[in-house]
Amino acid sequence: MPINFANKPGIIAYLTAGDPSIAITREIALAAIDNGADVIELGVPFSDPLADGPVIQRASERAVAHGVRLSDVLALCKELREARPQCGIILFSYLNPVVRMGLKAFCKAAAEAGADGVLLTDMIVEEAAEYIAEMQANNLAPVFLAAPTSPDARLKAIAEASKGFVYAISRVGITGTQQTVNSDAPGLVARLRKFTEPLGIPVAVGFGISNAEHVKAVGGFADAAVIGSALVALIEKTAPEEAAKAVGEFIAGLRS
Amino acid sequence: MATATLNPTATSIPGRFGAYGGRYVPETLMAALLELDEAYADADADPAFHAELDELLHHYCGRPTALYYAKRLSETLGGAKIYLKREDLLHTGAHKINNALGQGLLARRMGKKRIIAETGAGQHGVATATVCALLGLECVIYMGEEDMRRQELNVYRMRLLGAEVRGVNGGSATLKDAINEAMRDWVTNVRETYYILGSALGSHPYPTMVRNFHRVISLESKQQILEQEGRLPDAIVACVGGGSNAIGAFYEYIPDANVQLIGVEAGGRGTALGEHAARFQKVGGGVPGVLQGTYSYVLQDDAGQVASTHSVSAGLDYASVGPEHAMLHDSGRATYVSCSDEDALKAVVTLSRTEGILPAIESAHAVAEAVRLAPLMGKDKIIMVNLSGRGDKDMGILARELDLKGASPITPKGSL
Numbered sequence: 084m085p086i087n088f089a090n091k092p093g094i095i096a097y098l099t100a101g102d103p104s105i106a107i108t109r110e111i112a113l114a115a116i117d118n119g120a121d122v123i124e125l126g127v128p129f130s131d132p133l134a135d136g137p138v139i140q141r142a143s144e145r146a147v148a149h150g151v152r153l154s155d156v157l158a159l160c161k162e163l164r165e166a167r168p169q170c171g172i173i174l175f176s177y178l179n180p181v182v183r184m185g186l187k188a189f190c191k192a193a194a195e196a197g198a199d200g201v202l203l204t205d206m207i208v209e210e211a212a213e214y215i216a217e218m219q220a221n222n223l224a225p226v227f228l229a230a231p232t233s234p235d236a237r238l239k240a241i242a243e244a245s246k247g248f249v250y251a252i253s254r255v256g257i258t259g260t261q262q263t264v265n266s267d268a269p270g271l272v273a274r275l276r277k278f279t280e281p282l283g284i285p286v287a288v289g290f291g292i293s294n295a296e297h298v299k300a301v302g303g304f305a306d307a308a309v310i311g312s313a314l315v316a317l318i319e320k321t322a323p324e325e326a327a328k329a330v331g332e333f334i335a336g337l338r339s
Numbered sequence: 340m341a342t343a344t345l346n347p348t349a350t351s352i353p354g355r356f357g358a359y360g361g362r363y364v365p366e367t368l369m370a371a372l373l374e375l376d377e378a379y380a381d382a383d384a385d386p387a388f389h390a391e392l393d394e395l396l397h398h399y400c401g402r403p404t405a406l407y408y409a410k411r412l413s414e415t416l417g418g419a420k421i422y423l424k425r426e427d428l429l430h431t432g433a434h435k436i437n438n439a440l441g442q443g444l445l446a447r448r449m450g451k452k453r454i455i456a457e458t459g460a461g462q463h464g465v466a467t468a469t470v471c472a473l474l475g476l477e478c479v480i481y482m483g484e485e486d487m488r489r490q491e492l493n494v495y496r497m498r499l500l501g502a503e504v505r506g507v508n509g510g511s512a513t514l515k516d517a518i519n520e521a522m523r524d525w526v527t528n529v530r531e532t533y534y535i536l537g538s539a540l541g542s543h544p545y546p547t548m549v550r551n552f553h554r555v556i557s558l559e560s561k562q563q564i565l566e567q568e569g570r571l572p573d574a575i576v577a578c579v580g581g582g583s584n585a586i587g588a589f590y591e592y593i594p595d596a597n598v599q600l601i602g603v604e605a606g607g608r609g610t611a612l613g614e615h616a617a618r619f620q621k622v623g624g625g626v627p628g629v630l631q632g633t634y635s636y637v638l639q640d641d642a643g644q645v646a647s648t649h650s651v652s653a654g655l656d657y658a659s660v661g662p663e664h665a666m667l668h669d670s671g672r673a674t675y676v677s678c679s680d681e682d683a684l685k686a687v688v689t690l691s692r693t694e695g696i697l698p699a700i701e702s703a704h705a706v707a708e709a710v711r712l713a714p715l716m717g718k719d720k721i722i723m724v725n726l727s728g729r730g731d732k733d734m735g736i737l738a739r740e741l742d743l744k745g746a747s748p749i750t751p752k753g754s755l
Binding site: 130204210233234 | 361366371518519523526626632
């Protein structure tokens with residue numbers, strides 16, 4: 084499986100698929116991969132992104148408004164897989180579009196599109212039995228979120244249910260950039276490590292990671308950093324034809 | 340009838356209503372939901388909690404509410420006897436205070452100092468702001484800007500009561516968008532904040548807890564109808580937005596198979612997706628999905644994007660419905676019909692002019708169904724309508740929509 088954080092820390096780039104268009108998201112993703120992103124998280128736009136801050140809300144709204152569907156994101160995933168066989172690709176979605184397609188049909192389609200794993204924002208481990216079974220049947224990695232508010236017993240269940248990596252949320256709250264890496268993050272990762280290390284599962288940290296300094300800080304205690312809102316904001320303010328170049332330069336700058 | 344596709348085997352998980360319900364939230368909220376689940380179970384088992392709640396429901400809110408035989412309305416229609424369960428007479432003007440008070444006492448018991456809530460028509464927001472004033476708690480209310488415009492009086496009431504009202508302009512700027520924003524606030528301030536959800540929606544334990552706080556409606560009405568008629572009603576009719584007044588009005592009658600339970604959804608201005616909020620409508624209605632933490636019927640397009648909704652009543656203008664109603668729908672124990680904007684507005688006039696009772700436009704949806712149904716039933720039959728709120732808040736909408744000039748001869752459809 085191409086989820087691999089050999090470069091420390093690994094870089095996971097989140098993109099809202101279809102903002103500004105599927106074709107441009109494709110160019111942006113390729114530029115991100117070619118400039119050092121280890122994993123691409125392809126965000127499926129949703130009408131009600133209640134875990135997201137204003138930046139990703141706006142991107143999602145724009146993509147939904149021009150009719151981007153889960154099936155379009157799966158097609159994009161397939162193109163990226165063919166173009167860059169060695170890059171990790173995770174599909175990142177709220178549950179409802181997946182339920183609408185049908186869990187079974189979705190997992191099969193995701194595997195056929197060459198995805199490595201899936202993260203469902205509003206799926207918790209207690210509700211996930213059927214989902215995990217379908218993911219396993221299709222050799223896909225379910226990635227679960229871990230939060231600073233999750234007690235150890237939940238972190239254990241999250242580590243055991245996850246494959247590929249565990250996504251540790253750096254702070255309580257919604258997605259969006261902030262000045263420094265939240266002080267909750269190292270403590271959460273340390274607690275999580277007790278359960279992920281015996282299983283050999285890496286830990287990625289996301290929410291509020293937006294520059295090289297943050298990535299370096301995260302590298303001090305975790306395996307990978309997720310860059311989301313900072314990229315989506317950059318895409319929002321850049322002319323569509325310049326976006327891939329801008330994102331490539333931004334990603335290249337994260338490890339300097 | 341749609342088939343549930345998510346977790347059909349998970350019926351033993353707490354908070355399931357058949358296949359519906361459950362907990363579908365970002366992980367950050369799970370600790371808070373588990374804490375709430377435990378705190379609610381503890382309070383529910385504590386006679387002192389219930390004693391304080393009952394005392395306030397009686398002396399502060401005015402329970403028990405009357406069960407009133409609407410004689411003139413019934414005789415005019417010439418069919419079944421119509422009884423009104425007068426939740427509109429409660430303090431703050433709607434059933435919403437039952438739940439807001441219960442959850443407010445729970446929040447205080449949990450040591451939470453900051454309360455947030457969403458509101459559609461503003462009735463839950465007013466009830467929550469009232470309870471926060473009563474208990475000395477900080478209060479922030481999220482409300483869609485479209486709803487703030489059409490329920491302006493309630494915005495002012497909430498502010499007068501000391502609440503901060505935050506407008507939400509995302510999506511269609513109505514109830515769903517207010518819930519999204521309240522959930523974003525909760526996920527950000529989860530450690531010190533209590534979220535008083537206003538309907539029987541959302542993640543476990545909310546649908547169960549909110550229903551239990553409204554159960555008092557059917558507990559009272561059952562006793563009252565037995566006293567007044569010596570028997571149970573043939574049908575109970577209630578409007579269904581999220582479904583809190585309806586589940587409270589239905590609950591004690593669920594085992595009584597001879598009592599028909601009828602939920603009335605907002606039929607809006609047409610049957611096409613986007614024109615109504617009738618989740619259970621056969622064509623152009625909802626299918627099972629996940630919205631805002633629970634698995635239930637959701638109005639959505641075929642890509643799983645949640646559809647916009649329309650209703651003249653802000654309180655029924657919502658794309659999903661409480662999961663217990665989804666179960667009652669699928670099992671056939673309750674039936675769900677819809678009522679158009681136009682018929683609801685006519686029912687406001689009908690009830691005002693036959694009984695001198697001005698219903699909220701939400702509740703008027705239930706009145707309209709009773710007006711339709713009563714003439715089809717014999718004079719020995721009994722319909723009970725849960726009159727969930729009063730219409731004072733709707734004066735602005737009514738003035739715009741009805742164009743009343745003096746005692747103008749507005750005659751609703753049918754015999755009236």
